[in-house]
Amino acid sequence: MNILGFFEDCSSHGQIAGSQRLPPTSTVASVTVSDVTGEPAEVTSVQENGKQSRNLELDSANQEDRNRPQRGVQLAQAATQVWTTKQLVLLYILYVPPFFPHIPGDGLLIHQYSIWLVQFVELFANGVVSTLSPYVTSSFASHSLLATSQIVASLCSGLIQLPYAKLMDIWGRPKSLVLMVACQTIGFIMLAGCNDVRTYCAARVFFQCGYRGIILTVLIIIADTSTLRHRALWIALSSTPTLATSWLFGPATDSIGRGIGWRWGMGVFAIVVPVVCCPLSGFLYYYQRKAQKMQLTPTPESHRSRTETFLFYVREFDLVGLFILALGLALFLLSLSLYSFQPQGWRSPVIICFIIFGGLLIVAFVLYERFWASSTFMPWALIKNRTVFFTYTMDCLLVAAFSIWATYFLSMLVLVWQQSITHSTYILNIHAVGATLSGLFVGIAVLLGMRLKYLAGFIAIPLLFLGAGLLYRFCLPWTSMGTLIMTQILLAGGMGSLIITVQLTVMAVAGQEQIPALIATETLMADIGAAFGSAVSGAIWADVLPRKLAEFLPPEDVHLVPEIFGSLFVQLSYAPGSVIRDAINMAYSASLRYMLITALCLYAGCAFCVLCWKNVELGKRGSEKGRL
Structure with a gap:
């Protein structure tokens, strides 16, 4: 199915017209026609017919370009034929050090490549940046703008996925990966050098766009190389670095705060990320070149001039x-x-x-x-599919609900429950660990034949309601850590199961050439949900917290509300057990309860969306061109 979706039927008319060629201009030149003055129009007729022939040829060439897979898709399909199973396993999981340079049976020189290693570094870097964010904004006396910075970053990173998916189809996976690595590196450099909240927001945009682009590229590589029935398990296995990074970046961030400072803590990744990610791009490029030398891909033919090529791709990127x-x-x-x-x-x-x-x-x-x-970004023909439409809707609602209550949850752990940064990140990372483990569970369940709709409806959704409901009941300053951890485990299991079912559901209705566009659209919906959730969270925070502070603070301290509201450092400066600190804690708890009520309403929308899914059987749907 063509990724242009709805416009496929409309474009077929242009293809028929473009296939009809005019006679050669030499035969047309022998015909003369008299105009009104009686003078021959031989030259005019030749020029007009020549121009029409040229336009029809260009229309036909453009239509042929749209109907066949883009160059990047062709290269990915060809590279899949060249890889052996052993090499793909190495690509997914293992790290080959420089002193072990040859893959058995191939002789390829490799220095440090692995999807697992790339995922490890990306997740670790994202954890460090996210954990340091409240302290960065507070250092500029703008803690309340934390949600705003997340809105801008989520929005831009979501929107960039749409043209980036097309860029992967045109350029191929290796070149596109290098571009996203460069974008993220610029973000790290800007984060290390920012001196105000505006520069920080811009830096988060570059970082987030690069991060989401690299993660999307990894997901597309897995889709290129795996069959649909095994894809859930491979996606879950590629996410297992979370099991390590979840316990590492907390102590690392704590050490950064006490030692080198947040600027150096973020800036060091401007070196680490390119060193780790670029060899993966080189590995992919090597196999594309190998496939081209074996003539497994057609030789590209150019029908357009440089100007025509530029205008064509401007239209393609919409x-x-x-x-x-x-x-x-x-x-x-x-x-x-x-x-x-x-x-x-x-x-x-x-x-x-x-x-x-x-x-x-x-x-x-x-x-x-x-x-x-x-030319459209949205695959309209597939979006009209009931399952795809409600999958996208559920994805948006799910991420929005999480962002609503989680945006300021780290601040609440540090302030209200008096946890260190390390312990706070451990509690938050229950979601990452739980999502990975539940993803492995979903992968095995799908491999054994269980339907995605049953997994989502009977396991994931009830876990979400139970976790959010219990968190609403126990989000009080005197709640024990064990109770809070229990709620996070329930929420992590539900959300992790739903995320991987969302990805598999949209892949189940598409061919390989459509997967980047569908996954990019799914990513956009998730980022719109994250931005919407952060916006709602910021709105609730800005409305409820000052009002509750004025309600709980002693009358003689009400004038401190603006100062307390604006900085986490000021809030932490009041000793635990003091009247002002207790008032701040109660105001935080009241604000979180409003957020959880909103999140529960969105989880109800997720349940309705799952009911509207078709009961897809993965073994009989979607692309099965992968090797693993």
Whole structure:
């Protein structure tokens, strides 16, 4: 099925027209026609017919380019034929050091490559950056802008997945991976050198775009090389670095805070990430070249000039649609977190304009992509599939619900329950560890024949409701750590199971050439959910916390509300057990309860979406071109 989706039927007419060639211009030149003045029009006729022939040839060439897999997909398919099973296992799991340079049976020189190693470094770096974020924003007296920075980063990283998926199809996996590594490296450099919250937000955008791009590339590589029935298990195995990083970046962050400082702690990854990720790109590129030398891919033919090629790819990347969507989402989501900084709040003309024009632009994007765009990001033909539509919807709601209550949960662990940074990251990382272990469970269950709908509906969704409900009941300053950890385990099991079922469900209805677009759209929906959740969390935080602080603080200390609200350092400066610290703790707990009520409502929406899925059997659907 063509990734252009709905426009496939419309474009077939152009293909028929393009296949009809005019007679050679030499035969046309022998015909003369008199115009109104009686003078021959031989030259004009030749020029016009020649121009029409050229246009029809270009239309036919463009249509042929759209109908066949893009060059990057062809190279990925060819490389899959060259790899042996032993080499793929090494690619997925193992680390080959420089002193063991040859893979048996192949003779390829390799220095440090492995999907597992790339995942390890990326997850570790993301954990360090996320944990340090509250302290970075507090150092600029802008702790309340933590949600805003996450909104911008999530929004931009989600939107960049759409053109990046097409770029992978055009350039291939290796070159695209190098681009994302460069983007993330720029982010690390900016994080290390930022001197205000604006630069920090921009740095988070670069970091987040690179991080999500690298993770997407790894997922696509797994999809290229595995069969659908085994794919869940391979995805889960590639995520097992979480079992190690979850216990490492907490102590590392603690040491960074007490030692070299957050600037050096983030800047060191500007060296580590390229050193680890680029060899993987070189490995992929080697096998693509090997497939080309074996003539497993067709030789690319260019039908266009450089100008025509540039204009063609401008249309392919749909820059107009991307701009409309980015502007609409930015206006709408930022209004939810920035309203508290306006004197009139929700009644501020700026906030009202943001909401109205943001919503209109989002609707305009859907209409533009559906009816006017010559090339679309959204695979409309597949999105009309009931299962795909409700899978995307559930993914957005699931991530939004998590972001709503988790955005300020680290701050609450440190302040209310008096946990160190190390212990706080351990508690938060229960989600990462639980998601990995539940992913392994889902992979084995799918391998044994269990349906995704049953896994999601009878196991994952009940765990989410139970975990969130218990957390709502026990989010009080005197709650024991054991009770909190129990709620996190339940939430982690439910969310981890749903995430991997979402990925498998959208892969089950697509061919290999459509998987990047579908996964990119799924990633976009998740990032929109994260941005929406952070926006709602920021809105609740900005509205409830100051009000509750004024309610719980002694009357003589109410004037301290703005100072306390703006900085985690100020909040921690009050001794545990003091009147002001107890008031802060109660205000935090009240704010988290509002967030959990909202999250429970979204989890109910997730349950409805699962009910609307078709009962897909993975063994009979989707692409089966993989080797593992």
